[in-house]
Amino acid sequence: MKITANMYTLDMNLNGFPIYPVLLWSEQDGATLIDTGMVGSFAELQEAVAATGTCWTQIRRVILTHQDIDHIGNLPEVVASLNGKVEIWAHEGDSPVIEGKQPLLKMSQERLQQMPEASRAAFLKLFEELKQLQVSRLLKDGELLPLGGGLEVIHTPGHTPGHLSFYAHEAKLIIAADALRVEGGQLVGPNEPFTPDMPLSLKSLNKLVGRGAEQVLCYHGGLYQGDPDTAINKISK
Ligand SMILES: [Zn+2]
Incomplete structure (x- = not known):
């Protein structure tokens, strides 16, 4: 959905409910994603970006609003698809989790064990992949x-x-x-x-x-x- 000429929502789906990552665009700074959707929905994210008329390779940075799985879920795929040429911005309060140095706040072993096998495997793969990533800029309140x-x-x-x-x-x-x-x-x-x-x-x-x-x-x-x-x-x- 178009908000302004420089801002679109990326209309995605989470277990039947809509979720809304954001795409910002500027001639000068290329494209910025705010959040990436749930783990396992990378193709859907790519389609949502294409629907805004933005070419995938124009993405220069990803801002994560926070560490939750439905926001960082496709981050490793985004980075890999752009050959690592993308910045990751987040707040220092959540960056150690985004970099895989700390476990997700809301993902206990118990919750993992209760998941269907396929979901658990996808989550564990994500946690491993996060360890390869680095937050390139820590955002501060008021910036x-x-x-x-x-x-x-x-x-x-x-x-x-x-x-x-x-x-x-x-x-x-x-x-x-x-x-x-x-x-x-x-x-x-x-x-x-x-x-x-x-x-x-x-x-x-x-x-x-x-x-x-x-x-x-x-x-x-x-x-x-x-x-x-x-x-x-x-x-x-
Ligand atoms: Zn959420």
């Missing part, structure tokens, strides 16, 4: 990136320690990642069972308001167009 018409980094810990949201100035849009969701057209808080520090995640939401946002893009649930500040204030208090 303004010259991507997609101006992209401000907002550190929103709680769902994970290094969880990032962004404010896209041109689109007047908050890229909330998993800090917020859309359910039945309404903006709601993060998914509690998968949010280890719920009080912190609600506190982080205060950093998203007061920016003049007119829309919010949630990785789970998609686009919310209404009065973001009022809706977010209701959730955070």
